[in-house]
Every structure is written in C-alpha cells, then in structure tokens.
Amino acid sequence: MAGFASCSWPIWQIDDFSQCFQQDYLRILLPLIVIGLSFLLLTTQNILRAVRLKRSRGYQPLANGEHVHTDEQSNSDTEDDEGLSMPGGGRLALVKTTTKGSIVERDIPPGQTLSVVVEELAVAGLVAVNAIALVTGAYGNGMGPIVAVAGLAVWVYSLVLVSLRLFLGNTQWRVPQIWNHTAAIYSLQWLFLLITFRSVIIRPRSQPAQTLVYVEFSLTTLLFLIAISTRRGNKTVLLEWEDGIPPSREHLASLVSHYSFSWVDGFILDGWREPLELKKVWNLVPKDKAAAVLAHYRTFKKTTKLSLHLLKHFKGMLIMQAAWAIVSGVVTFGPTLLLKAILEYLEHPEAAPRNVLWLYVILLPVADIVRSVADNQALWIGRKICINLRAILIGEIYAKALRRKASAGKESILGKDKKDANSTPKKGLFAKLKSAVGLGKKDQKTDDTTTNTVGNEPDKKDKPEDNDEQANLGTIINLMSVDSFKVSESTAYLHFLVASSPAQLIVAIVLLYQVMGYSAIPGLIVMCFLLPINIAFAKGFTSTQKKIMAATDKRIHTTNEVLQNIRIIKYFAWEHRYSTIVDEKRRAELAALRRRFYLWAAAVCVWNTVPILITFFSFFFYTVIEKKPLYPSVAFTAISLFMLLRYPLDYIGDMIAHVQESKVSIDRIEEFLSEEETEKFEQLGLENVDESGERVIGFKDATFIWGSKNAVAEDGSQAFRLLDLDILFKLGKLNVITGPTGSGKTSMLMALLGEMTMVEGRVYLPGGRSREDVRPDPETGLAETCAYVAQQAWLVNASIKDNILFSAPFDEKRYKDVIVACALERDLEILDNGDETLVGEKGITLSGGQKQRISLARAMYSNSKHLLLDDCLSAVDSHTAQWIFNNGIMGPLMQHRTCILVSHNIPLCVPFSDYVVIMDNGRITAHGPSQEVIASGKLGDDIAQKSVPGSAHVSRVPSRVPSSVGEESGNTLVNEADGNDHLAKIQSVKKEHKKQDAMEETKAVGAVKWPVLKLYLSAMGSWWFWAVAILVFSLNQFSGVASSIWIKEWANQYTTEDVSGVFNMNSQSYSTQSFSPTYLASVAKYGSTNTTVSTLDNQPEVDVTYYLSILALIGIAGAVAALVRDLWIFLGALAASWKLHNRLMSAVSGARFKFFDVTPLGQIMNRFSKDLEAVDQEVAPVAIGVMSCALGIVVTVVLIAYITPGFLIPGVFITAAYVFLGQFYLYASRDLKRLESVQRSPLFQQFGETLSGVTTIRAYGDERRFIRDNLASINSQLRPFIYLWGANRWLSIRTDLLGDMVAFFAGVFVIISLGKIDPGSAGISLSYAIGFADNILWLVRLYASNEQNMNSVERIKEYLDVEQEAAAIVPENRPPKNWPAQGSVEFINYSTRYRKELDPVLRNLTFKIEAHEKIGIVGRTGAGKSSLALAIFRALEAEEGKIIIDDVDIGQIGLRDLREAITIVPQEPTLFQGTIRTNLDPFNLYTDDDIFEALRRVHLIGPDEQIPTGTSSPLIPPPPTIAITGADSEEPTTSVATNKNVFLNLSSPVSESGTNLSQGQRQLMCLARAMLKKPNVLVMDEATASIDYATDTAIQETIRELDSTIITIAHRLQTIADYDKVLVLDKGQVIEYGHPWDLMKKAGGNFRSMCEMSGDYDTLAKISKNAFKAKLLVDVDEDEQDQAEVNEEAANVVNVPVAGAIPSGYGAA
Secondary structure, three states: OOOOOOOOOOOEEOOEEOHHHHHHHHHHHHHHHHHHHHHHHHHHHHHHHHHHHHHOOOOOOOOOOOOOHHHHOOOOOOOOOOOOOOHHHOOOOOOOOOOOOEEEEEEOOOOHHHHHHHHHHHHHHHHHHHHHHHHHOOOOOOOHHHHHHHHHHHHHHHHHHHHHHHHHOOOOOOOOOHHHHHHHHHHHHHHHHHHHHHHHHHOOOOHHHHHHHHHHHHHHHHHHHHHHHOEHHHOOEEEEEEOOEOOOOHHHOEHHHHHHOHHHHHHHHHHHHOOOOHHHOOOOOHHHOHHHHHHHHHOOOOOOOHHHHHHHHOHHHHHHHHHHHHHHHHHOOHHHHHHHHHHHHHHOHHHOOHHHHHHHHHHHHHHHHHHHHHHHHHHHHHHHHHHHHHHHHHHHHHHHHHHEOOOOOOEOOOOOOEOOOOOOOOOOHHHHHHHHOOOOOOEOOOOOOOOOOOOOOOOOOOOOOOOOOEOOHHHHHHHHHHHHHHHHHHHHOHHHHHHHHHHHHHHHHHHHHHHHHHHHHHHHHHHHHHHHHHHHHHHHHHHHHHHHHHHHHHHHHHHHHHHHOHHHHHHOOOHHHHHHHHHHHHHHHHHHHHHHHHHHHHHHHHHHHHHHHHHHHHHHHHHHHOOOOOOHHHHHHHHHHHHHHHHHHHHHHHHHHHHHHHHHHHHHHHHHHOOOEOOHHHHHOOOOEOOOOOEOEEEEEEEEEOOOOOOOOOOOEOOOEEEEEEEEEOOOOEEEEEOOOOOOHHHHHHHHOOOOEEEEEEEEOOOOOOHHHOOOOOOOOOEEEEEEEOOOOOOOOOEHHHHHHOOOOOOHHHHHHHHHHOOOHHHHHHOOOHHHOEOOHHHOOOOHHHHHHHHHHHHHHOOEEEEEEEOOOOOOOHHHHHHHHHHHHOOHHHOOOEEEEEOOOHHHHHHHOOEEEEEEOOEEEEEEOHHHHHHOOOOOHHHHHHOOOOOOOOOOOOOOOOOOOOOOOOOOHHHHOOOOOOOOOOOOOOOOOOOOOOOOOOOOOOOOOHHHHHHHHHHHOOHHHHHHHHHHHHHHHHHHHHHHHHHHHHHOOOOHHHOOOOOOOOOOOOOOOOOOOOOOOOOOOOOOHHHHHOOOOOOOOOOHHHHHHHHHHHHHHHHHHHHHHHHHHHHHHHHHHHHHHHHHHHHHHOEOHHHHHHOOHHHHHHHHHHHHHHHHHHHHHHHHHHHHHHHHHHHHHHHHHHHOHHHHHHHHHHHHHHHHHHHHHHHHHHHHHHHHHHHHHHHHHHHHHHHHOHHHHHHHOOHHHHHHHHHHHHHHHHHHHHHHHHHHHHHHHHHHHHHHHHHHHHHHHHHHOOOOOOHHHHHHHHHHHHHHHHHHHHHHHHHHHHHHHHHHHHHHHHHHOOOEOOOOOOHHHOOOOOOOOOOOEEEEEEEEOOOOOOOOOEEEEEEEEOOOOEEEEEEOOOOOHHHHHHHHOOOOOOOEEEEEEOOEEOOOOOHHHHHHHOEEEOOOOOOOOEEHHHHHOOOOOOOHHHHHHHHHHOOOOOOOOOOOOOOOOOOOOOOOOEEOOOOOOOOOOOOOOEEOOHHHOOOOEEOHHHOOOOHHHHHHHHHHHHHHOOOOEEEEEOOOOOOOHHHHHHHHHHHHHOOOEEEEEOOOHHHHOOOOEEEEEEOOEEEEEEOHHHHHHOOOOHHHHHHHHOOOHHHHHHHHHHHHHHHHHHHOOHHHHHHHHHHHHHHHHHOOOOOOOOOOOOOOO
16 A cells, blocks of 8 residues: 555656556545545535525425426515615615516426436346456555455445435435536546546456446446436426516537537527517526516625625635636637647557547547537626626616615716715725726716615715705616626626736736746746737727727717707707717717727737847847757747637636726716715605694705705805795695796705705605505595606606506506596597507607696596695696696595695686685795685786686596597697508507507618628629728738748758748738637647757757748738727727717708607617627627628638538538538527617617606606516516527537537548648648637627628618608798798698598688787697697698798798708707706807896896896806895895705706706706797797796787797697787587687677686787777777777778688678
C-alpha cells in the first residue's frame, strides 16, 4: 500500500494513461470520493429537513417536485413588506398566479417504474461482476482485490439508493433528490470506466479481466443512458393549461434534452408547419411568471442600492452561470491544443501508434461539444435571469406609476448626476472603475426627498425639501421600454465579464509562457494596453449611448406631443412647422449616433491592428533581443494564442461598456422608484370617520397645494392652493360645486381624492382601501367606495361595454338602465358594433360627449356609494344634459348614493340639489343648503325666480331614450375607419357584432419581401455606393486568406524535416448584441522542442524580417479595409435613417384624419421608437456581419475542398443539414420575433393608458386589477421572447454539432491522406474547418436577426403607404394674400361621406352665410354638425358639390392655404408642453401686447388686472404660482394668501396636454389662440362647454364684437340665441335656417322644440327677441322707430335665405 496513489509523472504515456493512474485513481480513489460526498450530502439534507419539519409542526410538504402551479407565489398577503404594500394600506398585493381558466393535468414520464426496475437489475449485475472479480482475482494481485472491493462498495451503495427510489418513491418516507445522486454516480463511473475500456482494447489483458471489463462497461453505459435520457427526477409533473395556453415542456426534459435543448423541438416543428400565433406559444414555467417572480423578489428586503440589491437577489443563478462559463472558457482551448498535437504527429508519424491520431481527431468534436453545452447553459441561465429581471423592473415601475403623485411642478431629468455631499462610494474595484468613468458634467439639482417604498436610501439626509420634480410620461415609458430592456439584456451576458473571459485570459497566458518564455511579455504588455483602450472605447460607447438616449427621449417626446395633438396641428396647417421641430431633434439624435458609429469603426480597427502589433513586438524581442531562432512551431502557436487572447480582452471591454450602460439605466430606474408618492392613503386612511365616529365626506380646516408643500418658484410665488376648506358634504344626496373658471373646483375633487398635497387639516372620503377588499352592503348592493368621472373622460382601450362594466360583474337589467340613463342607447344603435365597438386609445374613435357619457355610465354602473362627477354635463348638448340630470343623476340608479357634482349649469342642477358650494380663486365663498344659497343671491338673480325645490327624483329609468336626446356636437367618428385599410378593425356591416381585440396589431407573415429590402437599400445609397461596399468587403476577406497563405509559404522555407505550419487569423465572429463564444483562431505548431534541437546546426537561413514585415503589411491592409468597410456602411445607414424618418414623419403627419381615428397612438409611437431604433442602431452592424460570415463560409469551403477534395462528399451532406436546420430555425424565430415586437405594443399601451388615468384608477381603488393586467401583458411579451432565445440555443447547439462534423471529417481526410499532403496545407484545412461552425452559426443567427430588423423596416413601410391628404399648396391655384377678406361661406349642393361603403353624412347642403354673420348650428345625434365643420376644413373631401369662401372654391386650393386662412376652436382643448406664450404663438408671429390683448378678450386676464412689465423674459419658466401673503395683491394691507393669475406671465409653464390648467382655462387658451389670428372665418366646435356661464356670457360679448364670420356648433342654446341665424341640421340635411326668433315663433318647428326641451324657453325667447329688435334697429333709421313692431312681423322676408334651404310652407310670412 506504500505506493498507493503516488504514480510517477507523466501519467500520459505516448498513447494511454499509466496503469498506476488507472488503478489507483480511476478505479479506487475517485469512485470512493464520489460515494462519500453523496452520502454526506444526503445525510445533512435529511437532518436539516427533519429539523425544518419539526419547526413547522404539522406543515405537510408537497411531494418532491410536484410542481403545483398554484403554490408558486409567496405568502404575499401576510408579510407586511414595504415592497409589497402601498403606503397606508392601499395595497398593491400580488394575487395567485393561477387564473380562472386553467386546467391542470398530471404528466407521468413514460416507463416511470420500468426504468427504475431496469436500473435495479443493472446495478445488481454490476455488484455481481465486482464480486466475481474479487472472488476469482481476475484483476490480478497487488491492487486487483482493492479495485474489486472499491467497485463493490460503489455499486452496493448505488443499489441501496435505487431500492429506496423503487420502494419508497411514492410514499411519505421518500428521500428527496435521490435521483440526482444515482444519475451523478452513473455518469462519473461511466467516465472512469471509459478510459479503462479504451486501454483494454488497445492493450489486451487476460481473458477473464477483459470480459469482466466489457460487461461492467456495457452495464454502466446502460445505466448512464437511462440516467441521461429519462426525465430529470423521473417524477410526475403537474402541467397547467392557463386559458388554453399550452404549458412549457421544459420541466419534462431529460438531461440530454435539457443540455441539447431538444425539448424545444416540438415548438420549432410547430413553427415550421404553420405561422405561430400567440396562443400557440408555450406558457412560461410557473416560477418565471411575472407575479411569482415579483412576489419572490418583494420578500427580499432592500438594504443597498438597486443594482447591488438585484445582484444579491439573483446570486444563485449568477453563480451557476459563472460556473458554466468557466468550464466553457477553459475547454475553449481544447481544439487549439488538439490541432497542435495532430500536426506534431503528422511531422513525426513514427513517434506514436496510429490510434493516438484517431483519439485526437475524435476528441476534436468532443471537446467542442463540451464547450458548446457549457456556453449554451450559461447563456440560457442568463436569459432566465433576463426575463425575471425584466418582470421585476417593469412590475416595479408600473406599481410605482400607480403610486406616483398626481401632478408636480418641474420635470426631473432622470440619470443626470446629482451632487451629493454625503454619499462617498465604497471604493471597490467596480466603484473605482465607475468613478474612473466621469459620466458627464455635474448638475446642481438636488434629489427628491422621498420615502422610498423599496427601502430608504441611506444618503438623503441634508437635502433641502423644496423640490418637487417628477419624470414626465415619456420618460416613464422610456424607463419601461428602453431602460428595463437594456438592464435585462446586459445580465444575459454578464458571465463573459466575470467568468469566461478571465478564465480564457489565464489559460492563454499560461500557454503563451510555455511556448515563448519571457518573450511573451512584450506581447502581453501590448495586450494590457489594449484593456484600457477597450475600456476607453466602452466609456465612449456609454457616453454616446447616453447622448443618443437623451436625444431619442427628446425626439420621441416631441413626436408624441405632435401625434397627440395632430388634429389641431392639421387644422392650423402647422405640419411643416412641427416637422421642422421634430427634424431638429432628429438631427441631434443622428449626430449622436454618428459619433457612436465612428467610435465603433475605430474600435473594430484597433481590434484588427492589435494582433499585428503584438506579433511584431514579441517576435522582435524573441529574435533580436533573446537571439533565439524563430521556429515555425513557436511562431504559429504564439500567433494563434495572441489571436485567441483578443476575444476575452474584447469581451471584457465590451461588457464593461454594457454594464456601465445598464448601470446608467438602473440608476435612472432607481431614481424614478424613489420619487415622491401620492399621500392619498395617509390622507384618507382606512375609514372616513371623524372624531365623533360618524361617517363623513368633506374637509376640516384644510389647506391643499399642488406639488410639494414648500415649493417656491423663482419669483417667490407658489403653486395653486385651496385655502381654508371647512365643509362636510351631505351623504346620500346631491351636492353641487360651482364657481368661475379656474376657481379650483376640480382641485377640490382632487383634494377629496387625496391627490393634492395637504398642508394642514383633515380630509374625509372612503378611498383608502382597495376596491377588492370592500364588501358591498347586502341591502342596497352598494359598497363604501368611490367612483369618479374626470373632466376629460378617461377610457381604456377596450370595447364600450368593457369600459362601462370596468370589470364589475355583468347585470343585464342594471346595464340597460345605465345605458338609458346616460342617453347612450341611440349612440349604440348608430355604432357598427354596438357596445362591442372599440374605444381606441384615449377613446379616439368617439366624440367628446360620447366619451363623457361612457365615463359617467361606468361610475353609475359601479357599486360605489359615492360618486364624484367633474363637470360631466359640459360635453353634451342642453337637452341631453337635461335628460341625464333627470334620469341619471336624479334617477333611481342614484338612490342612497352621494353625488358630488362640479357643474356650471346652475339653472339645471342647483335647484334640485341639497347642498351647494361656491368656489372662487381657491377659496369657498359660500356654502350651505341650496335654498339658502339661492336666497342669498350669490348665484345671480335669474336662478332665484325659477328655483322650484321638490323631489326631482324619477322613480324609475324610462325604458327608452327619446330620439332627440343623446348626441352633442359630433356625429360619431367611428365610421371614419377606412374599410379597405387593413388597420381598420371595425366591421362596416351593421350590427354584426364581432368581438375585436383592441390590441390587435397587424404582423406580416412569412419572409421579408423584396420591396422592403429595396426600400432600405435604396435609402442607403445608389448602385455606386453598393459597388464600393462589395469591393471593400472582398478586400477585407481576401487579406485574411492572404495572411494564411503567406505563413504557409514562410513555414515551407524551413525545408529541413519539411516542417511547415499555418494558421488562420480569419475566424472573427461577428455578433450584434450578443458576443459570440469565440472560436479559436487556429493553431499550427510543428516540431515539439526535442525534435528541433537536433537539427539546429543545419537550420536554413530564413529572412525573418522580410516575412514578418510582409505579414504585417497584409494585416494592416486588412485592418484598413475593415475600417473603411464599417465607415462606409455606417454612413449609408445614417443616410437611410434620416430618409426613412423623414418619409415616415411626413407620411404620418400628412395622413388623413381617419387614419388617426382607427390607429392607436401606441402603434404609431411604436414605429417611431422601437422600430426606428432598430433601423438606426441594429440594421447596419448586422448587415456587415451577414456579409462577412457569408464570405467567410465560401472561403472556408473552397480552401478545404482544394486541399482534401474527398471532403466534398460529407461536405454536401453537412451543407444540406445546415440548410435544413436554418430553414426550421428561421420559420420559428421569425414568427417569435414578430410576436415579441407586436406584444410590446399592448404593454406600452397599457402603460401609457395607466399613466394618463392614474387618478381615475386610484379613485376607483382598482390598482390591483391593473397590476394583474400589467403582469399578464408582461407574461405575454416574455413568452415569445424566452422561446425565441430557446430557439437560438437550439440552433447554436446544432450548428456546433454540425461544425464539429466538419472538423472531424477534415481530420479523417487528413489521416486518410497521410503522407500525401504537407503539414502546412493540413494546418490550413483543419484551422479553417474548426472556425467553420462559428461562421455558419452567425450567418444563420445574423440572417435571422437581419430579417427581424427588416421587419422593423417593413412596419415602417406599412405607414409610408397610408392614404395622404391633398397637397398643402397648389401653385397654380393660390388664393389672394388677404383671402378671405369678407368671409362669406356658401355650400352648393354639398355631399360627403366618411368611407365609400357608408351612407353620406351631409346630403345636398345648399345655404349661404353672408360675410360677418354669426351662425349657430344645432341638431340632434348624428345630424352632421361636426362633419360640417370638418368639411369646411376639408378633413372630409366633397363627394359632390362645393364650398365657396369669398368666391374661391376651397376644393381647388392647397390645404395649407385654406387652413391658414380660416380658424377653428376645437371641442377638445389641445395644448402643448411649454409656456403660455409658446402655446398661443408657437412660431413667434405676434408681439406680447397682441397676446395679452387676446388673453383679455377671453377673460383669462380681468379688466382691472395690471400686466406687469418685462414678464415674458425668455427665462426658464417658473412653475404655476401663488403669491404668498399678498405680496402681489392689490391691497398690501391685508395678509390673506391669494392665488396669483398665471396668465399675467407669458412664460408661466404649461405641462404636457395642459394638465396644470383647468379644462375651462384650456378652452379659453384655445379660444385666445384662435383670436390671435384675427380670422375672417371662425368655426367654434363646443368651444365654451367647460366654462362657467358668467365667463361664457362675457366671451359671447367678445365674439359679438368680432368683425368676422362665426360658425358655432352649440350645446348651450343660450350661446346662439342672439346670433344672426341658426342652421338646424338633421340626418345631414338642412331642416331650418333663419333668425332664432323666427324659428322660435314657428309652431312645431325643430328649433322651437329644442328650446322647449331645454327648460329655458322663456330666457331663450327673451334673448332672441331682444337680439332681433336690436338687429332691426341697426337696419332702420332712428326716425322710423315706431315702425319697429310692424317690421317685426315682416322680419322673415328680410332674412329669407338661399332658396331650397328651408322646407316649403315656412318663411314667406
């Protein structure tokens, strides 16, 4: 025993391991260690398990690995973890991950018991074999018996384990994870025996020993095969079919299937058979579903920065990934060393038997398969981390978005560096690296002081609290769409940085030192210099990336605003101006992109020149300084290793760049996650109970402010405040809040909802709980929750029915009642799909009144006891308002419910209400029971006379809506969809209710078509551009081949021993986002040292310098070619990017109105963000890669075939296999990629929708449901994503296998033609063969990736072809400069329709509006009022007839000429982010005085308000402001705080969509914008709907003074009662046309009945009669005043309009 396990070195002897090593180590020591470890592990696991079971007393564990899907989420409801709960109990808890529609099936592995029985028998056989060996002494004396005993021990132990599995497997005493142990023992034993088996074959022993070894090996092989081919754990798995989605097959994989990704086979086959649809894509593994991932993540306390926190969270997976990566990094050198050994053998065939050569050739593919498996496992684990991380980030950002403050002052810019006195980073290695990267200039802004839900930051102590910044919506969507993707992408490749590159570096350096000794050092020094250069490049990439992102943010934000407000931009003919603004932003973005491309090209150039430098220095040192002869064997191995070294160094540089980029992103995310949150839940608490224990709704001595408490602007003023509120609303009754525009009515509702910042006092409202936690009262069916109708209706992208139900249970009777009460019945009859009609994004397919009424219906349908309605009657016309008020707000549906209604319609609402609050400038001026307030006269006189208290409550909802009720301005826009357009998803067939999917986005099927490619290629450059490109590519490829051939020539100079060698510098892999596992540039080394020493004396003189310098020249030429190639393609790509964006922008902005009605904004924005990003950043590098790989493959095949023609035979089959593989892969991956990009839209869409409706969602307490929807969207986006990567791994393994076949056959042919070819040529052949697989893999992958990028081009092309409006300018038909000077408008037999297959909306209109007349247009639902306005602006083109303005046929002139000459004030007030000035006068055409004049005319500035001097200084705008303690107020004596008028300062900011102004103020701003143009024709579409009556009256005064033709589409009949004429439309035809007083006198007339319906007949009659008299007075001389009465009778004659416009029998008095 003395010599046990002390074998003499080397253990490898010529062709086999030494006997000692085989016996002592492989048969005794190692097997015993294996079972020892196994035993230890099993005992410790079971002891720990027993302890755990005792602790959890009575807790029953699940059977091993029975993946019951429902049990995957953590006990998130019990742990009160910061990350899980929303502050104050509005909990965003995660709910179970099993959905309602899921079916669970048990999947039992085939032959579950049989396989265990076979194992049992085989192990018993092995025990017998070893027993026989022991008894007969067949293994010889000496160590023989011990070998047999060791064998017995191993197999007896295995027998025990297998028996445990067989007999206890399905009982409660089963031992967990025992399968892993048996599988590991079989596999390792098989490996150990394999070596013995080979040595028995090549060195036969005694007959019995040989037989025993054969039997033992056969049985072990059987066990090994069973272990790797049965399902892991050989256990039953529960599969869940969730909503019919097939479950993932990953759980069912055996080891072989797992490592070779064969479990993806079925899926890829499906994709090949037919295009994949989302419902066919497998589900995620339960633990990868978003809800499970988030629940798991949130149980993990956050104590450090987000980046470190995430690293800690994923540490297990990251360590596994790194372990695989190290294996792969080490094995990478296998093929290189084997090649060296093969070539040495070729030089000295007599040195060893032939079997060694076969061993090497067989090991070539084996080594590579090991590397491939390790690589793919590392990458797959990386992808798993990636999807989990993405779920976490998106989930957290979404949850945060639901908790963010409603509105704030300034916008923060995420990712800017904040100076921070307290945080001194710990200087770890990473910290040093990071601090070395100065990321841009420091910014003086301080950070937010916030409570961070995920755990407070340690370094936020001494910051001033005056900040109130928030990320804007665009930035948040970017965080989700760009930043979270960036971060998750980089984690997928982290192992390159931390494991595989360092492993490769170490191995390569060790080998180099062995080959060259000290001369390797200069080479290494150059390499070391390369690292900082790489890091510098990386830094450069990071900073350019930040610049690109900032520029992209700006462009997307501008584009988004332009598209959101596209209607107003078209009405004002501003497209060309806004396009230039977007172009400017695009220019900045492309400039940043250009810098990045230059950097990229420079990096590639450095990468190509470094090997040349290294080779030079090392060889110079070796030959000149060390004076050693440079033998080929040294030269080639060294060059090869240096080439190999480039890859890890390059990855390290690259990965540092990526990690830094994602660090920037993760910091941006963290900054957003630590922004201030809403105080709603603290303010409202869980119950709305006051001190005395009564339930109340209202305020106690409360003051509120927008933004943060102490935020003060530069001019010392504060944001808008509500001061000293002290009221309690009446529960179960109607409460009305009224007051002038901008007085704080909406703010009061917001304060009630807890959305404003409370400075002092208390607020009471039941809103602090999640809707799902509140049980309805069994008697009334109502719950103590809120429903809220925002002033700007917020709808989700779903059907009308879904919007009304808002996921409450469907109750048919209640639903019908609500539809009738909200006057929606008629609308639903008109709409093609009834209540299944889709409400586009932001409800774009409906008119304002319809949206408002659907929003109201949602509130009424809900079971909430308390309704907050913000001015929900303003967007509907008067008789509809009356109907909704009587049947809805006062109707039976509202019994026992509190209603707090903001309204201007005092005559309608106040008399029937129980409580009134009057607001003015943020204070309550009066409040109390309605009758008292009316009596006090605070509401004006006319209401006092007509207030008739009494029960207005209708006892039940009528069963139908009268036909006159129901629509306001618009005929509905739904019908504008273009029927033959594939984007129109609205059936034009009446009432054929087809359920539509709001998110449906068309995706092209099949391969990318040639026109798409042509579009991109021609955008890059013309034919000469491509001629140059092809030339440069060929040069670059040629230089690689040239260097190989040159080295071969050089090697053949050493004719002695015919030593010759070769190596190939041309197997660079091309990769885009992923970094290819590199394939060794190959090696050829001849003559191991001992053989060359003998021939030293007669070494031929070779001119080393000559060969070296030529080699260097070839290398430099190649590098230059690469640089030129990259720059050339990049410049082309930039040209293409610019052209495509330009065309896309002009196509979209020039599209017809109906395009925007049927296309959700999210889909359009997707083209501008994700697709353009692909065009900008992905297409060019990928295209370069495709071309390089293709050329590389051609070269390889030609070379190998030239050297060993025999190779062509297997070559043909291998190529066929490749084509076959590529086809399979392309089909599936193309569909998956398309699905993945289409699935992004719903995710972004839902995100954007939530952000805009966050107050409504919170008011309803419905956050949890939205979070569930978000998690579902994340899952459906991740499903195609992860299986796309599964398909990539599947392909990668298989191309590696085929590539290994190439290498193997090349080796076989080298063996066959031994002696016929010189080693140099053999070297070329083999080295190219080894690099072949890589080229193929990247060709297929990049080709697929190129198709996917072209898919982006395809999606852009789809929008380039949308139907365009008429030309902006028709040069031969330009109207006169001052047109229209008079402003007469005449319709002559005019008809139009929205789409060919629909009925006309306007039929044969003929009427004339004289110059300077004021015309009111009224009519019922769908009468065509808005269509008339659209027609004047040619948003609808005439089908027959024409419209003439001042003798110019508007159909003949350009759209810009037309739209710039006339003006519209649209129904929906549209404002842009900026200042008051940029909104009123975006292109600086007017002076400040003009603007102030316009603001006065619309009463935004009062008659007695002084305009401060020097206001509109172009400084940075201060936030909306409030004077403190009367600093700016008129009487300095009082110290009462008042809100300052923001309109006195033209540089007051206006936030996105004008959200910091009230709806009324926005409408007035739009009116002011129209007045500034001093138009001669002004069209007003419901322009004053949200304005209080007093201001409206004042504005009507202003409008009357205007000297222009005014066409008003009116809801309030009061508005138009004193106009010159009224046009009554019905079903697109003129019914009545004349002076309002004339029409009112007409018995049974349409107009008269409308006036009667409105309940205001007397007032209207008085107004119109007075106007009529006044008009006559103007016409009649003073002397003849007594004739007035007579003339009144004859008035109709005066006003006779164009013949044919009025029904006969009326008008000729």
